[in-house]
Amino acid sequence: MSKRFFQNKTAVFTTLIVLVVALIGILASVIAPNDPYETNIINKFAGCSMEYPLGTDQLGRCVLSRMIYGIRPTLGLAALTMVGTIGIGAVLGIMAGYFRGIVEEVIMRIVDVMLSFPSQIMVFAVVALLGVSVQNVIIANVFIKWAWYARMIRTGVMQYRDKNFVQFSRCVGMPERFILFRHLLPSITSDLAVLASLDIGWAIINISTLSFLGLGVQAPTPEWGAMLNEAKEVLTSNPTQMIAPGIAIVALVCCFNLMGDALRDVLDPKEVK
Amino acid sequence: MKRYVIRRLLLAIPLLFAISFICFMFINLIPSNPAEVALRVQQMPVITEEAIAEMEEMLGLNKPFFVRYLDWLVGCLQGDFGISYVNPARTVAGEILRSLPATLQLAGASFIIVIVLSIPIGFLCAVYKDGWFDRIMRSAVFVTTAMPPYWVGLLLMWAIGVTLGWLPTNGNGTWQHLILPAFTVGLSYISTYIRLIRNNMLENMKQDYVLYANVRGLPQKSIWVKHVLKNSMHTCIVAMGMSIPQLISGTIVVENVFSWPGLGTLCISSIFNRDYPVIQTYVLLIGVLFVVFNLLFDILQTVSDPRLRKED
Numbered sequence: 069m070s071k072r073f074f075q076n077k078t079a080v081f082t083t084l085i086v087l088v089v090a091l092i093g094i095l096a097s098v099i100a101p102n103d104p105y106e107t108n109i110i111n112k113f114a115g116c117s118m119e120y121p122l123g124t125d126q127l128g129r130c131v132l133s134r135m136i137y138g139i140r141p142t143l144g145l146a147a148l149t150m151v152g153t154i155g156i157g158a159v160l161g162i163m164a165g166y167f168r169g170i171v172e173e174v175i176m177r178i179v180d181v182m183l184s185f186p187s188q189i190m191v192f193a194v195v196a197l198l199g200v201s202v203q204n205v206i207i208a209n210v211f212i213k214w215a216w217y218a219r220m221i222r223t224g225v226m227q228y229r230d231k232n233f234v235q236f237s238r239c240v241g242m243p244e245r246f247i248l249f250r251h252l253l254p255s256i257t258s259d260l261a262v263l264a265s266l267d268i269g270w271a272i273i274n275i276s277t278l279s280f281l282g283l284g285v286q287a288p289t290p291e292w293g294a295m296l297n298e299a300k301e302v303l304t305s306n307p308t309q310m311i312a313p314g315i316a317i318v319a320l321v322c323c324f325n326l327m328g329d330a331l332r333d334v335l336d337p338k339e340v341k
Numbered sequence: 342m343k344r345y346v347i348r349r350l351l352l353a354i355p356l357l358f359a360i361s362f363i364c365f366m367f368i369n370l371i372p373s374n375p376a377e378v379a380l381r382v383q384q385m386p387v388i389t390e391e392a393i394a395e396m397e398e399m400l401g402l403n404k405p406f407f408v409r410y411l412d413w414l415v416g417c418l419q420g421d422f423g424i425s426y427v428n429p430a431r432t433v434a435g436e437i438l439r440s441l442p443a444t445l446q447l448a449g450a451s452f453i454i455v456i457v458l459s460i461p462i463g464f465l466c467a468v469y470k471d472g473w474f475d476r477i478m479r480s481a482v483f484v485t486t487a488m489p490p491y492w493v494g495l496l497l498m499w500a501i502g503v504t505l506g507w508l509p510t511n512g513n514g515t516w517q518h519l520i521l522p523a524f525t526v527g528l529s530y531i532s533t534y535i536r537l538i539r540n541n542m543l544e545n546m547k548q549d550y551v552l553y554a555n556v557r558g559l560p561q562k563s564i565w566v567k568h569v570l571k572n573s574m575h576t577c578i579v580a581m582g583m584s585i586p587q588l589i590s591g592t593i594v595v596e597n598v599f600s601w602p603g604l605g606t607l608c609i610s611s612i613f614n615r616d617y618p619v620i621q622t623y624v625l626l627i628g629v630l631f632v633v634f635n636l637l638f639d640i641l642q643t644v645s646d647p648r649l650r651k652e653d
Contacts, residue, residue: 181359184635185628186590193624196612197370273489277594280491281609293489300495300598307499314492321487 072334079330082323089320093139102130104137104290113306122312125295126302134290135312141279141291142320145206146271150264152210157217158260162248164218165225175218182215191274195283205284209274213267220263224256258335266328269321276317292317346640353636360628361417365410367624368617376402378615379426400424422622427614433622436607444603447596448589450519451527455588456581459531463538464570470543482532490591494525494598522599526591530584537580541573548572575646582638586630 108128122131164175194208237247276293278284285291292313299310376396380388397403422433466475501507508517554564596605611619
């Protein structure tokens with residue numbers, strides 16, 4: 069598998085980009101040229117210079133530093149969302165697929181109801197209910213997405229549940245826990261990895277949208293969506309403000325989408341034509 | 342056939358109940374007492390026990406849970422969704438009805454844009470597969486799926502509204518106001534359907550009936566339009582129909598970018614004002630729309646496609 073991974077240029081390249089971006093985010097305090105919160109009202113809307121490589125915003129803050137610090141909430145929150153989604157989805161999906169009967173019925177009916185709501189509206193509803201804050205954004209995103217994963221993982225588990233190696237384990241008296249975590253979970257990991265890397269782009273867009281509307285990460289914190297919200301205010305006078313954060317979001321999401329496609333090719337050679 | 346339709350209809354009923362129940366639960370899950378919230382939203386200076394009791398009486402909060410649910414459900418069915426917390430003189434139904442036309446206008450316009458753009462582009466992409474047009478469109482589709490709609494809105498506002506000055510950037514009234522927001526709402530759907538139509542057509546081109554049409558010596562153009570496109574349109578129409586509620590709910594972000602006075606703007610301002618009944622009704626409406634449209638187009642597909650009919 070690792071050999072196929074390294075042969076796939078797109079997979080290697082996109083994974084590298086994501087890792088580098090994540091590393092820049094982690095090392096933000098070392099790499100960023102300026103303090104992202106430091107305002108300098110005299111020097112607002114400055115152009116590119118050695119001190120401010122991407123210029124300054126309407127409060128004279130360094131745009132590049134804000135972009136670099138913005139990686140933290142953007143990527144971090146999206147990653148947290150995915151961890152939460154997959155966690156809940158995996159537990160419920162495996163339970164539904166493996167135990168069947170009444171457990172499955174109950175879980176799958178809840179999943180049906182969840183899937184019949186338009187996800188975008190549910191995010192707003194949950195944020196409205198819990199109040200505007202960062203953790204509520206994550207809760208809202210997990211809340212609307214877990215059902216997709218639960219259903220997908222259930223299907224995966226059902227495919228493998230009656231395979232010979234699982235039957236064998238059951239015959240020799242392995243505990244259920246062992247079958248679940250050592251047989252079924254690894255079997256569906258590749259599907260999960262593909263889905264998760266495709267969905268993390270979705271999570272990035274969703275979280276930045278909420279921040280843009282003022283329902284997520286709040287104003288002084290550098291986050292790409294929140295930066296675009298501030299850029300919107302000065303759209304007519306200084307339109308260049310919205311370029312850097314927007315391109316960053318598109319590039320990162322494109323990167324994750326490409327990575328998802330490449331991972332699918334790597335993990336599922338049947339699909340490659 | 343009849344049995345299938347009836348079964349689908351019956352299955353939708355518990356789903357509708359579940360949706361209405363979730364929407365009802367929503368307002369009861371608020372950490373604080375709704376009556377208190379309502380008083381606070383109305384900026385009552387001193388919130389006394391009596392004022393809360395009075396508000397509870399007015400909002401019917403002192404009845405048992407299921408009685409309240411049934412009352413609320415009956416009210417909803419009669420078009421009475423309660424009163425707005427922010428302005429008790431206004432009903433929620435009135436607020437929604439006031440903003441609904443603008444949103445429907447926007448969603449309708451973007452639906453037309455989606456159809457007008459995605460079908461010809463998807464068709465050309467499939468016909469000239471791997472040609473320059475197909476390649477450009479494919480990369481465009483790839484990039485647009487990664488673009489957050491609000492950023493697209495801002496870019497269009499800047500490029501077409503501010504720099505070129507061709508179209509107005511906010512407000513509504515004339516058809517010129519409609520173009521930018523409608524295109525922004527539709528963009529992600531355009532790319533989805535270009536891909537869908539292209540892939541469907543390519544799939545259909547491999548079918549035997551196309552080979553047979555070729556053997557019969559029909560002109561290539563008529564095979565593409567009358568056979569391949571017609572057969573591919575089938576699934577696309579169903580997918581498009583099912584996405585109508587999504588288009589309506591997708592306006593929520595774009596409306597805020599373009600200050601479009603529709604449901605989305607109402608919903609976001611209600612979230613900031615904690616006007617829970619309005620949000621509740623909005624979620625309920627979209628949820629019901631979702632179920633209804635899914636049901637409608639699911640049945641339509643089964644009715645119109647003989648291959649699906651046989652399986653039942």
